[in-house]
Amino acid sequence: MEELSLFRFEDNCVYRKSLLYRSGIGKNIWALNHVQGCAHGCRFPCYAFMMAKSFGRVKSYEEWIRPRIVCNALELLRKELRKYRPERVTMCLSTDPFMYDMRRRDLFPEIKQLTLEIIALLNAHRIPVTALTKGFYPDELTDEKFLRENKLGITLVSLNPEFKKKYEPFSAPYELRIESLRKMHDAGFRTWVNMEPYPTPNLDPEAQKVERLLGKINFVDEISFGRWNYNPEVKKFKDHRKYYAEIAKKIVKFCESHRIRCSDRLRKYAGIHR
Numbered sequence: 566m567e568e569l570s571l572f573r574f575e576d577n578c579v580y581r582k583s584l585l586y587r588s589g590i591g592k593n594i595w596a597l598n599h600v601q602g603c604a605h606g607c608r609f610p611c612y613a614f615m616m617a618k619s620f621g622r623v624k625s626y627e628e629w630i631r632p633r634i635v636c637n638a639l640e641l642l643r644k645e646l647r648k649y650r651p652e653r654v655t656m657c658l659s660t661d662p663f664m665y666d667m668r669r670r671d672l673f674p675e676i677k678q679l680t681l682e683i684i685a686l687l688n689a690h691r692i693p694v695t696a697l698t699k700g701f702y703p704d705e706l707t708d709e710k711f712l713r714e715n716k717l718g719i720t721l722v723s724l725n726p727e728f729k730k731k732y733e734p735f736s737a738p739y740e741l742r743i744e745s746l747r748k749m750h751d752a753g754f755r756t757w758v759n760m761e762p763y764p765t766p767n768l769d770p771e772a773q774k775v776e777r778l779l780g781k782i783n784f785v786d787e788i789s790f791g792r793w794n795y796n797p798e799v800k801k802f803k804d805h806r807k808y809y810a811e812i813a814k815k816i817v818k819f820c821e822s823h824r825i826r827c828s829d830r831l832r833k834y835a836g837i838h839r
């Protein structure tokens with residue numbers, strides 16, 4: 566990480582022709598990515614990194630973990646909001662809006678600032694956001710100018726520090742993520758946890774004890790879940806399909822007893838269709 570400390574955003578930003586887009590993952594889901602790359606450097610591997618590499622946006626993992634801000638993001642968004650009126654905007658599908666800087670044990674201030682300005686601009690147009698991070702939520706978000714319809718989430722698939730070191734080495738500590746989400750919940754936001762990609766026990770020996778993780782997030786409004794793809798080790802775990810169904814059932818049961826909404830995918834994994 567030493568090399569990363571030489572990096573300065575002002576020398577290193579990118580210009581884009583557009584910002585808002587309709588994502589291919591769901592009907593009418595609008596998203597934006599105001600940063601290229603992600604310092605969290607997940608090694609699941611990261612799908613966004615694989616895509617960026619295959620489209621020639623970055624050449625290597627080392628380049629990916631040196632994030633570059635989209636310098637004209639606000640200008641583009643102002644223009645695009647004259648043309649489009651999305652019901653909600655997802656931040657982000659191929660980077661992280663509240664990126665953690667492992668060296669300083671804090672968020673990257675430039676990314677945090679730009680993310681807050683983007684959310685403020687969207688919210689001023691009465692457009693809420695759905696955010697997801699492996700960083701943490703800053704206290705500034707509790708300001709009353711931010712719509713309480715914003716839906717704020719963290720990704721959390723383990724509490725095991727050894728697992729984190731190996732697969733999401735530079736993301737924010739688990740406890741910090743959870744603590745910040747609880748603050749957002751207390752401030753009146755709708756909160757959620759994305760448990761994807763959930764590991765098999767050969768990748769994380771603690772994965773079978775999902776109850777421990779659930780106990781830490783019993784305050785949230787919604788939980789979503791997904792299996793681990795793009796890693797051949799998953800299929801080496803005997804009966805991995807059955808395992809995922811059992812974990813999903815435990816989560817659904819937990820959600821039902823805590824009045825937490827389960828995502829449709831989570832129900833599907835648990836074999837519940839409705």
Ligand code: SF4
Nearest residue numbers: 603605606607611660
């Ligand atoms: S936090 Fe998300 S975008 Fe960033 S490296 Fe990890 S998986 Fe990729």
